[in-house]
Amino acid sequence: MSDPLTPPKRKDPLVVTHAGHVPPALRSRAATAMAARAGLGRFVLQVCDDCARATYPQRDRCPFCWGELSWQDQPDGAVIEAQTTIRSSIDLFFKDHLPWRIGSARLDAGPMATVHLHGDVGQGDRVRMELKLDRSGNPALFAMPEKETPHMADDPQLRVFTADPKYRRILVTDGRTETGQAVAEALLKAGAKTVFLGNADPLMRYPGQDRIEAAPGIEPVRLSLTDTRSIAALAGQLGGRVDIVVNTAQFARQGGVGFGGNLNDLQSGLDLEVTGLMRLAQGFAPALSGRSDDGDRSAAAFVDIASIHGLTGRAGFAGSSAAAAARLSLLASLRGEMARTGIRVISVLTGPVDDGWHQNVPPPKTAPAQIARAVVTALQQGQETICADEVAKDVLTRWQDDPLLTIREENK
């Protein structure tokens, strides 16, 4: 079993914050391709198109027959053949996280791999391999106990590869919506210490306000993503105390481009969702980055929830899909920046949300509870991209398979 995390003590303001280094980040293109799949929570290896044998480490041709390699999901079982505890390292990140346990795993898929070990696994054990992302956004094989063990998620080595909400303080940007409230509640249920719940307009009441603001752990804060000064003020006040930021802001309006589009809606949507995202990042990214390795309760993640149709555009929701597209693009760039500071940038993709702005859309639609579940799962797993529901999953799968076809289909 792992030692359960204890609620972190109040930080001594005189102690120098531990700098957030990232582990060695130099990788080949093939390893980067593995990272892209790891980000989706898949366990993949390269398999030869000709001889069908799996290979690892990441290669550019098959070592058995020199055939072409492609990424395929693989069985995730393995046996730990040898283990060691590293007690000396010259790397700035690992040096401060010693001792660090690694092992040699014989993967059920065939190859041997050097892997990180969960505290509950050791030499001779059968394990379940997970393909995680490390703090620099690179792929990392992590050996988990085959069966759930007590406080498994609290393992200190595992915590380096996740952004588990437990004991963390989280800013949810828009508490006025059903989605924002569902996310806040799910985070508290997952062990978050505090959820700072944004409200752009404190003078206006909103549905569910009494209930959510009375929930233990909720701290309402004034925050408007369309107001740079409100973000700066909140960042100044909370920057050093927020460990995770979850941006739930959304401005979905029906309309086309040449027909039935409303320019004001487009501008409002872009201002809230796109410029707002950049305002939020500029307000909080530096503070998150500065605390990315600050003990058990280090800053860990920046989460953004956007429509899957940012990838494709969508007939009838052209403007809000355009905003989602811009949002996904900004987020990808932010991810590249934060990979240098050890903060995970997570994208939660949704279908049409089951709210007042999608009344005319036939089901299936994405329930706020599904979005909330996806946020928690992505944080707990350290996953980079997650689909909140079947609609998002379906569009993403088709888009990965044939992007141009999917764009046509979604805009018919």
Next chain:
Amino acid sequence: MTNRMGKFSIDRRAYDDVVITTPVSLPYVRFSEQSAHWWIGRALRALVDGSGIEARDIDGFCLSSFTTAPDTAIGLAEHLGLSVRWLDHVPLGGASGITGVRRAARAVQSGDCDVVACIGADTNQRGSFGNTLANFSRFSQDAVYPYGAGGTNASFALIARNYMEQFNVSREDLGRIAVAQRSNALKNPNALMKEPLTLDQYMNARPIADPIHLYDCVMPCAGAEAVLVMRQDTARACGIAGARLRGSIERHNARSIEPMQTSGGWVEDVGELYSMAGVGPDDIDVVQTYDDYPVICMMQMEDLGFCRKGEGAEFVRSHDLRIEGDFPHNTSGGQLSCGQAGAGGSYVGLTEAVRQVLGTAGDTQVKGANLALASGFGMMTYTRGLSSCAVILSGEGA
């Protein structure tokens, strides 16, 4: 009689009268403000001074180094004013020296050139060891170094742990190797380690990556090792003594090496090594194995035929590995006690073996040593040491 190595193999030709002369071991330093270029230049000067051969008569150059970037052998040839008609750069880590010498031997044997300067040298500036670790190989970058950044210590820890469990080897057994080498090193004025080492000290040393502890590790340092390779008639004309190259092998990424390494590529070629030399393991007077870690020495004692696989622990328990012992091993103190000057470390056993069979090893001389075996091991590009090599040398008396 030689082994048939592959479907298309023929009997390998002997090296006839090829000799290795002028073993140079420059005194190492822990950190050097000088470049690898400086160390290589100094080694060239020592080769010329030691042999009396004129610089213009060196017409072959074989270089091994991790720290000449962005230069390779050709850049060094210009930097140091060498004009050669045979040039090689052997980037095989601990297998560089022996591999380089056996290639040079064929070049001088066939007349492609006459005198080859073979040099292994590296500088060690603050940070250069880290650079070598972080940039060692693509597999290491992608799939080993980011796993705790323990460097070679961590990778060899996994090999050692598995080997020790499989063959019932204790840390004491491995400690015998390190302790005997330190005893030898105390007779070598160039060794960086000057203090005696007891088995107790070995056992109680700081853990680095279990089961690897401090005295299982080499100390990175700066330095250079070098030899000349030429034909016997050239050596005679210059009035210098040379060690004859009696047999040699090399092997890379051997198919017989298991994913969890318990042996090196020697096992595939060792028969050929001895048959080419016309001798057996029992005839060897002094052995220099590649000693990046004692466990690798033990593996070589098995793989090179001094005992069977799994008997290494019993072998070191029942033999005295010191200069005066019944199995003189790593008589200069090896890298474990002299320090590891990067690729220079691949020449440590070779230069000492040449001195031993020429009778010029001074205080580390094994009495009557006439046949020496030196082996090399290198390139942990992922989780196994990929390159293995060995030579058998004899003195004038053989």
